[in-house]
Amino acid sequence: MEHEQDQDVSLEQRFSEDLRTDRQSHPWRQKYKKGGKAKDFKAVSDSTLAPLILERDFLRNHSDAIKERRTVQVELENQRRARMQLHIQIKQLQTITDSMQSHIQVLRAERSQLESNRTTLEVSCGRCPVGWIFLKTSCYFYSNSPSNAKKNWPDSRADCTSRGGDLLVINNLEEQKAINNNYPKILGTGVQWKMGFWIGLTDRVTNGVWTWVNNATENDTMYWQSGQPNNEESLAGHCVAFGRNIQSWRSWYNRNCENDELNWICEMKPKVAMETTFM
Numbered sequence: 001m002e003h004e005q006d007q008d009v010s011l012e013q014r015f016s017e018d019l020r021t022d023r024q025s026h027p028w029r030q031k032y033k034k035g036g037k038a039k040d041f042k043a044v045s046d047s048t049l050a051p052l053i054l055e056r057d058f059l060r061n062h063s064d065a066i067k068e069r070r071t072v073q074v075e076l077e078n079q080r081r082a083r084m085q086l087h088i089q090i091k092q093l094q095t096i097t098d099s100m101q102s103h104i105q106v107l108r109a110e111r112s113q114l115e116s117n118r119t120t121l122e123v124s125c126g127r128c129p130v131g132w133i134f135l136k137t138s139c140y141f142y143s144n145s146p147s148n149a150k151k152n153w154p155d156s157r158a159d160c161t162s163r164g165g166d167l168l169v170i171n172n173l174e175e176q177k178a179i180n181n182n183y184p185k186i187l188g189t190g191v192q193w194k195m196g197f198w199i200g201l202t203d204r205v206t207n208g209v210w211t212w213v214n215n216a217t218e219n220d221t222m223y224w225q226s227g228q229p230n231n232e233e234s235l236a237g238h239c240v241a242f243g244r245n246i247q248s249w250r251s252w253y254n255r256n257c258e259n260d261e262l263n264w265i266c267e268m269k270p271k272v273a274m275e276t277t278f279m
Contacts, residue, residue, distance in 0.1 A: 127270035129163070134270060135178050141165065141266040142197065144184045153239040153257040156198045156264035157213065165268030167200030168242070169212045173249055176223060179265070180248035193253060196241035198264040203229075204238045204257065222249055229254040 128139035141163065143156070151159065157167045170176050183197075200213035210218045210229075225245065230237070230253070239257035242265065255262070 128268075132266075132268075133182060135182065136175070137270070139165070139268050139270050140168070140179070140182070141268075142182075142184050143263045143266070144197075148263070150261040150263055151198075152259065152261050153198050153202070153264075156262070157200070160264065160266035163266055163268070165266040166213050167198060168265040168267045169200050169214050169216070170223070173222075176251070177248045179242065180244055180251055183242075183244040193241070193243065193255065194262065196243035196253065196255075196262050198262050199240055199242045199252075200267075201240040201252070202238050202257065207238070210240070223252045225250050225253045228252060 128134045129141075131145075132139040132141045134140075141160070143159070148159075160166050168179065170179065201210055201218060202213075203210050205211060212218060225243070229240075237255040237257060237260065240252050240254050241262055242251050243253060245251040
């Protein structure tokens with residue numbers, strides 16, 4: 001645009017200079033200076049000025065076109081800026097929308113958790129302490145919260161007894177499946193056995209004789225994982241842990257009672273006995 005303005009000024013200056021030059025040097029001016037007649041001056045001036053007048057009119061029209069062009073360019077620039085501003089606003093709105101969508105998903109997850117907690121509370125109806133879940137005839141506690149550090153088997157049992165229960169005793173296949181189905185999701189990609197939970201089964205008293213903490217002897221071998229119990233000296237353990245398995249009844253494995261630290265599952269009787277029992 002500045003170049004066009006300079007061009008307009010240059011044309012106007014040239015027109016003025018040419019006009020002055022023509023007036024001073026043209027033959028009709030020489031004749032006039034020498035005392036030429038008025039009619040000769042008029043004839044010469046008319047024939048000489050006509051092209052200049054046409055050029056002047058052209059330049060005036062051209063100047064109007066340039067002004068109109070400038071006006072259009074200003075309008076286009078304003079529209080371009082407005083369009084850029086709209087793009088910025090659209091991006092900002094998209095960011096806000098994405099943030100709100102994420103917040104909605106979080107709220108939905110929280111609502112789902114609250115509904116689950118409400119269902120658990122309605123079912124347990126005060127039969128189990130806070131943090132425990134009620135299944136059929138017993139209350140169960142999974143120690144997988146961040147506030148509960150992993151422990152060895154003796155310390156895990158001590159924690160259960162301090163809560164008014166004991167380590168889990170599995171009485172039958174139905175209870176085994178119920179424990180597996182309610183097995184909490186353990187985050188992590190470490191060694192699989194480290195994600196298990198201690199239960200109340202050991203052969204600490206008599207090697208090879210697996211006994212529950214309620215002194216009942218376990219003779220069924222269907223619940224052991226493949227290759228378990230492991231009696232190799234480097235891996236031998238006298239305490240049993242529960243690990244989730246696709247085959248819900250094959251989840252037991254043995255680990256070192258004192259050296260290995262895992263989560264644990266406690267069990268206690270509810271405050272009010274229920275008629276439904278594991279058969």
